[in-house]
Amino acid sequence: NAGVMQNPRxxxxxxxxxxxxxxxxxxxxxxxxxxRQLPEEGLKFMVYLQKExxxxxxxxxxxxxxAEFPKEGPSILRIQQVVRGDSAAYFCASSRIDPxxxxxxxxxxxxxx
Amino acid sequence: xxxxxxxxxxxxxxxGAIVSLNCTYSNSAxxxxxxxxxxxxxxxxxxxxxxxxxxxxxxxFTAQVDKSSKYISLFIRDSQPSDSATYxxxxxxxxxxxxxxxxxxxTRLSIRP
Numbered sequence: 001n002a003g004v005m006q007n008p009r010x011x012x013x014x015x016x017x018x019x020x021x022x023x024x025x026x027x028x029x030x031x032x033x034x035x036r037q038l039p040e041e042g043l044k045f046m047v048y049l050q051k052e053x054x055x056x057x058x059x060x061x062x063x064x065x066x067a068e069f070p071k072e073g074p075s076i077l078r079i080q081q082v083v084r085g086d087s088a089a090y091f092c093a094s095s096r097i098d099p100x101x102x103x104x105x106x107x108x109x110x111x112x113x
Numbered sequence: 114x115x116x117x118x119x120x121x122x123x124x125x126x127x128x129g130a131i132v133s134l135n136c137t138y139s140n141s142a143x144x145x146x147x148x149x150x151x152x153x154x155x156x157x158x159x160x161x162x163x164x165x166x167x168x169x170x171x172x173x174f175t176a177q178v179d180k181s182s183k184y185i186s187l188f189i190r191d192s193q194p195s196d197s198a199t200y201x202x203x204x205x206x207x208x209x210x211x212x213x214x215x216x217x218x219x220t221r222l223s224i225r226p
Binding site for chain 1 (some may be wrong): 121154162201211
């Protein structure tokens with residue numbers, strides 16, 4: 001049973017480009033969460049999705065960031081017109097129901113140059 | 114003041130020592146307390162999960178919650194070099210509310226052989 005799969009592991013984008021981060025949850029998990037981690041800082045919640053629904057996006061910046069979890073395929077976190085401040089590790093987690101028992105992926109490290 | 118405070122370390126101890134990792138918090142509404150282990154360049158892994166006050170033991174790990182002092186601890190007995198990682202505390206006031214989970218910034222632990 002594969003764990004939470006994130007790709008790519010590393011992503012380099014120039015300022016102004018778009019970044020697309022993918023997350024495939026564990027088998028049997030229908031709840032997906034995205035977090036951002038800056039150096040020397042804790043994980044910050046961004047968004048919580050179930051299939052075809054955004055449940056809670058209270059942690060998402062109002063502009064340039066969007067997320068989806070389609071009926072088929074992985075969850076996507078999309079960052080448009082990236083800026084240097086978007087450089088961070090982005091983690092996806094999935095769970096059956098309870099987010100406190102979620103499993104994390106290995107993260108995508110985004111570097112904006 | 115941050116809601117959750119965690120000493121960043123690094124903390125270096127010899128193999129076999131007892132390790133004590135701690136977090137303090139300011140929000141008295143927190144009821145659910147978690148500890149995660151994060152190896153370098155990996156995603157966080159849930160170690161311990163406790164509800165309200167008291168102790169919980171799992172193998173070499175003991176989680177302790179003192180709500181009156183707003184203080185939680187993770188003890189590692191017979192520490193091993195493989196325990197070298199960053200340890201994140203996390204806490205939440207509600208069950209099943211990912212957006213309300215607040216993470217500490219992590220303590221880097223190094224176990225010397």
